[in-house]
Amino acid sequence: MLRLPKFEVEKPTTVDETVALLSEKTGDVMIIAGGTDLMPNMKHELFTPKKLVSLAGVSALFGIREEAGALVIGAMTPLDQVANHPLVAERAPALAQAAGLVAGPQLRRMGTLGGNVMLDTRCQWYNQTYFWRKSLGFCLKKDGSACHVIEGGSKCVAAASNDTAPALMSLDAKLTFANADGQRELLLDDLWKSDGIFNKKVPPSDLLTEIRLPQREVKHLGAYGKLRDRGSIDFPLFGVAVRIDIDANDVVVDAEAVSVALQARPTRIRKFGESLVGTTLGSPEFEKGVQAAASLGHKQCRPMPNVPGDHEYRHAMVPVYLKRTILAAAAGAGPVHAV
Amino acid sequence: MRVLELKINGDRVEVAAPDHWTLLEVLRYRLGLTGSKQGCDKGDCGACTVLVDGKPELSCLKLAALSEGAEITTIEGLLPLHLQAGGTGPDPVQDAFDRCGALQCGFCQPGMMLSARALLNECHSPSQAEIKKALSGNLCRCTGYTQIIEAVELAIAERVGAKNS
Numbered sequence: 177m178l179r180l181p182k183f184e185v186e187k188p189t190t191v192d193e194t195v196a197l198l199s200e201k202t203g204d205v206m207i208i209a210g211g212t213d214l215m216p217n218m219k220h221e222l223f224t225p226k227k228l229v230s231l232a233g234v235s236a237l238f239g240i241r242e243e244a245g246a247l248v249i250g251a252m253t254p255l256d257q258v259a260n261h262p263l264v265a266e267r268a269p270a271l272a273q274a275a276g277l278v279a280g281p282q283l284r285r286m287g288t289l290g291g292n293v294m295l296d297t298r299c300q301w302y303n304q305t306y307f308w309r310k311s312l313g314f315c316l317k318k319d320g321s322a323c324h325v326i327e328g329g330s331k332c333v334a335a336a337s338n339d340t341a342p343a344l345m346s347l348d349a350k351l352t353f354a355n356a357d358g359q360r361e362l363l364l365d366d367l368w369k370s371d372g373i374f375n376k377k378v379p380p381s382d383l384l385t386e387i388r389l390p391q392r393e394v395k396h397l398g399a400y401g402k403l404r405d406r407g408s409i410d411f412p413l414f415g416v417a418v419r420i421d422i423d424a425n426d427v428v429v430d431a432e433a434v435s436v437a438l439q440a441r442p443t444r445i446r447k448f449g450e451s452l453v454g455t456t457l458g459s460p461e462f463e464k465g466v467q468a469a470a471s472l473g474h475k476q477c478r479p480m481p482n483v484p485g486d487h488e489y490r491h492a493m494v495p496v497y498l499k500r501t502i503l504a505a506a507a508g509a510g511p512v513h514a515v
Numbered sequence: 516m517r518v519l520e521l522k523i524n525g526d527r528v529e530v531a532a533p534d535h536w537t538l539l540e541v542l543r544y545r546l547g548l549t550g551s552k553q554g555c556d557k558g559d560c561g562a563c564t565v566l567v568d569g570k571p572e573l574s575c576l577k578l579a580a581l582s583e584g585a586e587i588t589t590i591e592g593l594l595p596l597h598l599q600a601g602g603t604g605p606d607p608v609q610d611a612f613d614r615c616g617a618l619q620c621g622f623c624q625p626g627m628m629l630s631a632r633a634l635l636n637e638c639h640s641p642s643q644a645e646i647k648k649a650l651s652g653n654l655c656r657c658t659g660y661t662q663i664i665e666a667v668e669l670a671i672a673e674r675v676g677a678k679n680s
């Protein structure tokens with residue numbers, strides 16, 4: 177039995193009411209969306225806010241719509257809706273696939289896209305009960321002063337573990353945040369900082385209201401690949417989203433890959449497109465390009481023993497999953513996952 | 516402490532509980548509905564699954580204070596709801612689990628049967644792949660799943676058969 181620490185719940189119905197409540201008592205107030213990350217974390221005493229502000233009654237934060245060519249998804253839209261919505265499948269296949277691989281059916285119904293973007297980083301030494309963490313002398317991220325992943329390390333490297341983040345980044349997603357001063361828009365790439373203790377540049381008191389995928393000028397293909405031990409329970413041990421832009425003759429004009437579950441922030445694979453651009457899907461040159469892109473990923477993606485699973489095995493799986501995910505994208509298929 | 520108005524198994528229930536109590540705690544320790552099991556208590560196992568407006572959710576991660584307004588169905592509600600809908604005996608899912616011996620210790624059963632019931636409500640004759648996906652958030656440490664899947668298939672086969680005859 178895991179009890180929650182004491183707190184009170186507020187149930188605002190508008191964005192204005194919500195931001196007013198959030199600005200009330202900084203530090204002591206947290207947002208609860210679906211609660212599927214926050215509740216276990218609070219049961220583990222990783223967070224002990226005095227007040228939770230629930231977004232469940234804020235109707236403006238729900239739903240998927242098209243707006244001037246962009247696909248706009250409200251922060252409170254449940255993951256199973258994102259995974260099964262025809263507009264998302266058509267316009268953002270990697271996102272639909274990633275959302276459909278988060279946790280299991282019950283959690284995808286409760287968990288939201290906004291909560292997935294704002295997910296806390298994860299580490300096998302951190303996502304544990306208070307008793308467990310105490311017996312280990314705690315760690316830098318919470319209550320302690322040492323890191324168990326990097327001995328003598330002064331920086332927490334807990335892993336960004338949100339499946340939808342790489343898919344959203346591969347599609348150049350923009351986020352809208354609201355606080356007492358008003359609204360602002362931010363490229364998802366600019367949300368992150370490389371600090372496992374808190375990997376976002378926006379304070380937790382700011383409300384993510386919606387996620388916007390801009391209209392793409394060129395036709396694109398996309399897929400998501402996820403390495404994990406068991407379907408439905410396990411977070412990614414490695415995740416990668418691929419986007420391939422093609423012209424009318426199936427010639428690759430641009431390509432991007434974004435990885436997750438390696439370090440504190442989701443990361444773009446640098447120069448990923450170089451070996452693919454100019455090749456025609458399915459051609460021998462394309463196949464060669466896929467091999468080269470997979471090797472590039474293998475060099476750049478270096479798993480650490482921060483999340484469960486042998487990190488050398490995870491490293492060996494990087495080119496395997498990368499290659500399969502590129503081929504799945506090219507074939508209009510996916511997601512890539514073993515379970 | 517606040518007074519909550521919950522809709523559980525077709526009944527309107529007024530119950531007082533502190534804000535930091537989960538729906539599972541209110542079901543088990545205020546209302547005596549101990550059919551919903553407290554397994555991992557952190558979202559891994561699915562033993563606490565209840566139906567919220569007909570869809571499976573985890574009551575160990577859902578705050579009772581945020582459960583007002585929804586129709587909640589627990590395992591205790593399956594039989595009465597089936598009778599109310601004009602059926603006889605237990606819900607066909609319960610009956611099939613019983614006849615297939617789809618249990619050993621039984622701890623996972625309430626959650627399993629509710630996930631299966633939700634699938635059957637949504638889809639007339641789901642495939643084995645769809646059954647496995649729908650039950651993927653419910654862990655069983657005993658059976659090896661074979662009889663559980665057979666039980667859901669039996670409930671589907673009998674429903675399809677009943678419709679055809």
Ligand SMILES: Cc1cc2nc3c(=O)[nH]c(=O)nc-3n(C[C@H](O)[C@H](O)[C@H](O)COP(=O)(O)OP(=O)(O)OC[C@H]3O[C@@H](n4cnc5c(N)ncnc54)[C@H](O)[C@@H]3O)c2cc1C
Nearest residue numbers: 209210211212213214279287288291292294338339384558
């Ligand atoms: C067993 C289990 C398995 C899981 N597996 C996966 C997995 O495979 N992949 C994965 O990505 N996740 C996984 N999760 C985590 C979680 O279910 C999802 O990430 C989910 O999308 C979180 O959304 P939520 O609405 O429940 O967020 P919450 O738990 O409500 O919130 C998460 C965090 O975001 C903040 N937040 C929420 N909404 C907003 C907002 N609109 N603006 C600002 N801040 C906000 C909260 O304050 C909190 O800090 C798993 C969880 C469990 C329990």
Ligand code: SF4
Nearest residue numbers: 299315323324332333
């Ligand atoms: S990487 Fe893990 S062990 Fe190290 S400080 Fe961060 S959470 Fe703690």
Ligand code: FES
Nearest residue numbers: 554555556561575
């Ligand atoms: S008790 Fe709720 S998922 Fe295990």
Ligand code: FES
Nearest residue numbers: 619621655656657
């Ligand atoms: S019968 Fe024991 S857990 Fe399923």
